Amino acid sequence: MIAFLFFLVFFLVYALIAVYGERKISAFIQDRYGPMEVGYYGILQMIADLLKIIQKEDIIPFAADKRIFKPAPIIVFTAIFAGFAIIPLTSDFMGSEVEAGIFYLLAIVSLDVLGILMVGWGSNNKYALFGAMRAVAQIVSYEIPLGLTVVCVVMISQTLSLQEITYQQGIWWNTIDPDAQNYLFGIKALGIETTAIGGILTWNIFRVPLFLLAFVIFFIASLAESNRTPFDIPIAESELVGGFHTEYSGFRWSLIMLSEYGIMLLVSFLAVVLFLGGWNTPFPNIGSVELATWTSGTPGTFTGHLWGAFWMISKAFTLVFIQIWIRWTFPRLRLDQLMNLSWKYLTPAAIILVLLSALWRMLMI
Amino acid sequence: MVLAAGSAVFIMFTKNILYAALALMVTFLSLAVIFIFLGAEFVAITQILVYVGGILILLVFGIMLTNKTGSTQVLSLTYNKVLGFLASGALFIILFKGITLANFAALDWNKESESLEPSIAKFGQILMTDYVIAFEIIGLLLLLALIGAVRIAGKARKEADHGT
Numbered sequence A: 001m002i003a004f005l006f007f008l009v010f011f012l013v014y015a016l017i018a019v020y021g022e023r024k025i026s027a028f029i030q031d032r033y034g035p036m037e038v039g040y041y042g043i044l045q046m047i048a049d050l051l052k053i054i055q056k057e058d059i060i061p062f063a064a065d066k067r068i069f070k071p072a073p074i075i076v077f078t079a080i081f082a083g084f085a086i087i088p089l090t091s092d093f094m095g096s097e098v099e100a101g102i103f104y105l106l107a108i109v110s111l112d113v114l115g116i117l118m119v120g121w122g123s124n125n126k127y128a129l130f131g132a133m134r135a136v137a138q139i140v141s142y143e144i145p146l147g148l149t150v151v152c153v154v155m156i157s158q159t160l161s162l163q164e165i166t167y168q169q170g171i172w173w174n175t176i177d178p179d180a181q182n183y184l185f186g187i188k189a190l191g192i193e194t195t196a197i198g199g200i201l202t203w204n205i206f207r208v209p210l211f212l213l214a215f216v217i218f219f220i221a222s223l224a225e226s227n228r229t230p231f232d233i234p235i236a237e238s239e240l241v242g243g244f245h246t247e248y249s250g251f252r253w254s255l256i257m258l259s260e261y262g263i264m265l266l267v268s269f270l271a272v273v274l275f276l277g278g279w280n281t282p283f284p285n286i287g288s289v290e291l292a293t294w295t296s297g298t299p300g301t302f303t304g305h306l307w308g309a310f311w312m313i314s315k316a317f318t319l320v321f322i323q324i325w326i327r328w329t330f331p332r333l334r335l336d337q338l339m340n341l342s343w344k345y346l347t348p349a350a351i352i353l354v355l356l357s358a359l360w361r362m363l364m365i
Numbered sequence B: 001m002v003l004a005a006g007s008a009v010f011i012m013f014t015k016n017i018l019y020a021a022l023a024l025m026v027t028f029l030s031l032a033v034i035f036i037f038l039g040a041e042f043v044a045i046t047q048i049l050v051y052v053g054g055i056l057i058l059l060v061f062g063i064m065l066t067n068k069t070g071s072t073q074v075l076s077l078t079y080n081k082v083l084g085f086l087a088s089g090a091l092f093i094i095l096f097k098g099i100t101l102a103n104f105a106a107l108d109w110n111k112e113s114e115s116l117e118p119s120i121a122k123f124g125q126i127l128m129t130d131y132v133i134a135f136e137i138i139g140l141l142l143l144l145a146l147i148g149a150v151r152i153a154g155k156a157r158k159e160a161d162h163g164t
Helices: A002-029 A045-055 A072-086 A101-122 A126-157 A162-167 A211-225 A250-275 A302-327 A335-364 B002-013 B017-037 B041-066 B081-101 B108-115 B120-129 B132-160
Strands: none
Touching: A002 A045, A002 A072, A002 A250, A002 A302, A045 A250, A072 A101, A072 A250, A101 A126, A101 A162, A101 A250, A101 B017, A101 B041, A126 A162, A126 A211, A126 A250, A126 A335, A126 B041, A162 A250, A211 A250, A211 A302, A211 A335, A250 A302, B002 B017, B017 B041, B041 B120, B120 B132
């Protein structure tokens, strides 16, 4: 329950920061100022926008299928928000420690697709329907490379629980499994043990260097999952007005926007947990300079929570920043290019990676 | 359970095929909830992943692609009422008899599993050792289905393509 309330508030605050950040970053990339009027440096702009959105009339088009139109944004939002239930924010703080964590996440996010279909269909508008169709085709295709890279990580970690995957990537692994050992690049034959060194050396992308590739595939697929440029043809302004949420206004519209930013954060959190060490610190222990121990608290203690949340959130925000950065630097892909990329390049590459990570696992034991 | 049964009945009586599909989602989700209450997390999640995330989306997609996006709605009317009732009634009686006659508690695997805690690791191990042949056969079958689907779809596309 605490986790629920925390994530709800965190989610809303994050959305404010992210929208403000997006506008500012896009402005700087395009060599302009962005919001400057409201508050110092436009910092209150989002609060003004929020007030405006709440005051807006909730318009339901006459021709819309009302029974589908009304609950659809709620389904989209709920699906995304339910994903946060299993994100291990710190070593001891998460909504639910289900054993099948990552599996649950992949399942629950697919509900979002259905919500988008309902949004598009219920609007009874050709632009909305086109947007929804494109969104769903894209999300369903990119779920495959995404799922396969997740399988790579699961094969190496031998667990589906996100918390356990995180523990494996830091100096605290021995607190839950006393016999566990990490080796440099995961190769036992090298004989360099890194369990106590921790830091970036035990993150999955360093523990298994193959995962650098897997991480890139995951990141590209996650961009497509969250309908971000270069995969934003579902909401291409120049072709489809506003995409699948063209007909929405007021609070329902803001729910859809919230979910868009929510899934950006969710996939960033997931990328952090799977590849970038979760709540573990990036600094390794070097001899007596115990950077890793200094910058992370013992799991379960107050400092453990603080450091854990700090690293987790700052890593995720960095990824969100990169997503925004990419959005304002790259043009969008055409539909056929999009499908080519997923089916001809990412999926085969991900399948090969699954095979290779199975082989790498043999080196680790 | 009420939700599951209610939405299933709604599917039967509604004429709007899209509403039926969406009610099917409610049915699947409430079934998943029942699984969770029975302690079968993994089955529940698989239920959502496969049925809601896969089959249902395909279904809705199919409806949307074939539907006329005009003023006319696609309706699923009821035909052959007598025959339908007979067939489903017979099936129900057979299943009901079978389930009441079978003594599940006396089965070997059921007796053993009562003492076991549900664990995904064990489930995976058993799947890859005791039931590996079934697992592989299913995999092969799915691969065949996939190749078949690609073959059919690929051929249809060539005909529609006007000289590129």
